[in-house]
Amino acid sequence: MKFEGTERYVATQDLQMAVNAAITLQRPLLIKGEPGTGKTLLAEEVASALGMPLLRWHVKSTTKAQQGLYEYDAVSRLRDSQLGDARVHDIGNYIRKGTLWQAFEAEQKCVLLIDEIDKADIEFPNDLLTELDKMEFDVYETGQRIQAVKRPVVIITSNNEKELPDAFLRRCFFHYIAFPDRDTLQKIVAVHYPDIEQHLVREALEIFFALREVPNLKKKPSTSELIDWLKLLLADRIDAKTLAEQDPSSAMPPLYGALLKNEQDVHMLQRLAFMARRGSR
Structure with missing residues (x-):
């Protein structure tokens, strides 16, 4: 499983090495660089070259780490209970799977893109340390433990809008896409x-x-x-x-x-x- 660029994406030798090293180490690949240098497109082309599906998680300033795992819709459950809906007896009906959950349960190895992680709150990367390291998390409402069936290739992009925590950086393989000559x-x-x-x-x-x-x-x-x-x-x-x-x-x-x-x-x-x-x- 080697990435060598594609017909649509010119990848330097250093970038190819970074992608393949992250895959070998089974660590997230953290990509930084000027906006417009192809960081997001890299994830699309890695998925295409390796024949894997791509799951995208576009991070915004309001995004919380929990949303990538799952969200529990307590309001809908309360409303249904007031209406006498039988669905309320299964709390799983009110659990919405996040992008990480989808990547973890995918039967085929996939590429997971966490795009522009630096847009979120400073605690966002720290809140994902265990999930990205151990590739598992607990659903407290149901008592489930979700573990990755096949460890996804994780590509994380950053425009350097804010510094990322050292504990998070330690768990990543880092590459800076220099401006092309x-x-x-x-x-x-x-x-x-x-x-x-x-x-x-x-x-x-x-x-x-x-x-x-x-x-x-x-x-x-x-x-x-x-x-x-x-x-x-x-x-x-x-x-x-x-x-x-x-x-x-x-x-x-x-x-x-x-x-x-x-x-x-x-x-x-x-x-x-x-x-x-x-x-x-």
Whole structure:
């Protein structure tokens, strides 16, 4: 069981090693990196490459760890008891299985994605220590002990919005997806647009990397934004010659809204372009 990337996902040697090491160690793989570098997509492609189903748990600021295990709907049970419903005699009718429970009881080994774990409360990772380590938990209302039939491949993503507890980190295999270099980006572009004209890619990458090097940008454009930008360039028939005539230091790139995602960065770049034009007179 080895992950070597897929036709749709360009995985570096280091990333392949991290995925396979986590599988061998049977530990969760904690993936960090800039937004837009393919952390969530990695779980989808690992599942596809290994022929496993994928279960997703998208974490929000209001998400509690208990929700991943199960939820007991006491309100519905109380209402049914008042209505004389016979279902109230089986408390299991009011237990809603969470994503971890579904992964644990799956007969086929699966990939479990816990996406953006850093969005939740700081206690969220600590509340899952035993469940992810021992792959079991108790349902207190019914007295059941749920144990993993086949230990899932767990992939956890984080955008580094907050620090994760040391006890949690100790139980994970960690990998940081560094921003791709130019050669890797060209391979990623080729996956999405196999017939794209290479001169256009080169000119687009010149502008893209020039933008990323602008100091004090609040959000640097990411890989996914480059892919979106190229799609728009192709749709609007903007060719390599048009891009080559753009001076990154004195003009806004065409369709810059695909690359810059907040007004502060747009205004800063507009001021820099204005100052550069005045200085060239």
